[in-house]
Amino acid sequence: MSHHRIVITGIGLTASNGNTLEEYRSNLLNKVSTIQNIETRFMGTVHAGVCDFDPLKYQKKKAVRIGTRAGSIGIYCANEAIENSGIDWENQDKSRVGVYVGTTEHGNVETENEIYNISQYDYDIRFWSHHHNPRTVANNPAGEITINLSITGPHYAIGAACAAGNAGVIQACQMLQLDEVDFALGGGVSESIHTFGIFAAFKSQNALAQHEDPTKASRPFDMERNGIVVSEGGCLYTLERLEDAQARGAEILAEVAGWAMNSDATDYVLPNPERQAQCMRAAMKRARMDPSGIQILNTHATSTKQGDIQECDAINEVFGKSDSTYINNTKSYIGHSMGAAGALELAGNLPSFLDKMVHPTINVDELDPQCNVGKLVIGEPVELDCVDAIFNNSFGMLGINSSLVVTRFQD
Amino acid sequence: MTRDDIQSIVLNIIAEIAPDEDLSDVAPNVRLRDQLDLDSMDFLDIVMELRKQHGIEVPESDYQELASLDSCANYLEPKFAALQGSN
Numbered sequence: 001m002s003h004h005r006i007v008i009t010g011i012g013l014t015a016s017n018g019n020t021l022e023e024y025r026s027n028l029l030n031k032v033s034t035i036q037n038i039e040t041r042f043m044g045t046v047h048a049g050v051c052d053f054d055p056l057k058y059q060k061k062k063a064v065r066i067g068t069r070a071g072s073i074g075i076y077c078a079n080e081a082i083e084n085s086g087i088d089w090e091n092q093d094k095s096r097v098g099v100y101v102g103t104t105e106h107g108n109v110e111t112e113n114e115i116y117n118i119s120q121y122d123y124d125i126r127f128w129s130h131h132h133n134p135r136t137v138a139n140n141p142a143g144e145i146t147i148n149l150s151i152t153g154p155h156y157a158i159g160a161a162c163a164a165g166n167a168g169v170i171q172a173c174q175m176l177q178l179d180e181v182d183f184a185l186g187g188g189v190s191e192s193i194h195t196f197g198i199f200a201a202f203k204s205q206n207a208l209a210q211h212e213d214p215t216k217a218s219r220p221f222d223m224e225r226n227g228i229v230v231s232e233g234g235c236l237y238t239l240e241r242l243e244d245a246q247a248r249g250a251e252i253l254a255e256v257a258g259w260a261m262n263s264d265a266t267d268y269v270l271p272n273p274e275r276q277a278q279c280m281r282a283a284m285k286r287a288r289m290d291p292s293g294i295q296i297l298n299t300h301a302t303s304t305k306q307g308d309i310q311e312c313d314a315i316n317e318v319f320g321k322s323d324s325t326y327i328n329n330t331k332s333y334i335g336h337s338m339g340a341a342g343a344l345e346l347a348g349n350l351p352s353f354l355d356k357m358v359h360p361t362i363n364v365d366e367l368d369p370q371c372n373v374g375k376l377v378i379g380e381p382v383e384l385d386c387v388d389a390i391f392n393n394s395f396g397m398l399g400i401n402s403s404l405v406v407t408r409f410q411d
Numbered sequence: 412m413t414r415d416d417i418q419s420i421v422l423n424i425i426a427e428i429a430p431d432e433d434l435s436d437v438a439p440n441v442r443l444r445d446q447l448d449l450d451s452m453d454f455l456d457i458v459m460e461l462r463k464q465h466g467i468e469v470p471e472s473d474y475q476e477l478a479s480l481d482s483c484a485n486y487l488e489p490k491f492a493a494l495q496g497s498n
Contacts, residue, residue: 060431061430061431062428062429062430062448126462127462127463129459131452132454132457297454367470
């Protein structure tokens with residue numbers, strides 16, 4: 001079976017520190033975190049990454065009211081990505097467009113809201129909204145995108161915990177290779193800051209970040225790290241087969257050269273470095289590359305005590321002998337954007353193909369010696385001679401691992 | 412409560428559930444769906460808001476009574492009067 005080469009031709013994103021790739025990238029290179037304190041139901045003040053894109057740029061007020069925050073984030077990212085791709089959208093065959101949106105979870109926000117709503121009416125279910133089901137079906141964020149953009153090809157959400165952003169990209173690549181679609185939107189979204197349950201569960205797990213300065217709360221690899229900062233966000237790519245992108249004269253931003261997903265099969269929460277390493281090797285094998293060919297590795301590290309160490313163990317095992325691989329982390333700026341994380345963090349590094357800069361990991365005041373992995377870029381950006389390949393890790397609960405290899409396009 | 416009051420209540424609810432609509436010139440004797448972008452889900456929202464905001468129940472068999480502002484006033488006037496009488 002022949003395998004088409006798959007390329008990225010457009011990027012649409014929203015993060016807590018940027019609503020365009022340019023703004024986001026600038027803030028990463030300038031070490032700007034915008035994590036803030038918000039008030040959340042039952043929890044009081046928590047740290048969170050909050051996006052400030054304008055949903056009305058692409059939606060009517062009624063659509064925002066009826067839909068979900070995840071849907072709005074997806075719609076914003078999808079429209080921005082299509083615009084960025086330069087495709088003649090009006091004349092595109094919408095039945096050959098696929099939408100593959102990764103989500104860590106969906107429906108918690110809407111269910112909590114409805115339960116809170118009926119609690120104001122003595123739990124009388126006559127006050128439960130008829131909008132609940134379309135808001136909470138698992139395909140909601142992807143489906144809202146198809147309605148907004150009149151896409152009649154396949155759509156679904158991919159539940160893959162915090163590996164979901166990568167999983168959305170991978171699914172898009174696979175569907176393009178199978179000729180199921182001609183044009184794909186792939187990536188991930190997160191609305192998780194609007195559900196108190198996510199915060200409460202991390203707190204019960206002793207894994208919710210706390211710091212007097214919210215911009216310093218997400219601090220992977222630092223000795224004082226104490227947990228996750230939950231964030232909302234989204235990132236969708238337009239992906240195409242290379243020959244299709246070239247035929248329409250598209251600007252090719254990168255090639256998805258390799259990927260892998262696997263399962264730990266060991267624990268509900270605790271990661272498994274052995275399986276993570278296997279996942280990384282499998283992605284490299286598919287890309288026909290070895291660690292020495294990777295210039296930038298984006299870590300999944302979420303700022304938890306154990307998780308960061310275990311990922312570093314896995315990276316050391318796979319990349320330990322590579323002198324050419326620089327390692328960074330994006331959650332130190334934007335927190336953990338859950339289902340969006342993989343796709344959004346990849347986007348933060350993609351401009352490196354052009355500017356050759358590696359944005360640093362911030363908030364490392366005292367490096368945990370157990371996280372002293374390879375060429376970890378801390379505090380200040382590093383300029384390289386050339387960036388040809390980026391490696392993007394994203395892992396999640398129930399032991400789901402994903403790795404992407406994305407390369408600078410060379411014909 | 413006057414018929415005008417009732418029509419204002421309905422229009423205020425529509426303003427919440429269909430915020431993109433221009434409600435400055437809604438004809439009271441014309442079906443709401445013929446002059447506004449409203450669907451069946453929106454009418455369920457109107458029914459829900461009448462319940463939430465005013466304690467008024469509209470059974471499914473009576474939904475057609477909410478077709479226009481005039482029919483709303485006809486249908487809801489005795490219901491609001493009954494509510495006021497019970498207070």
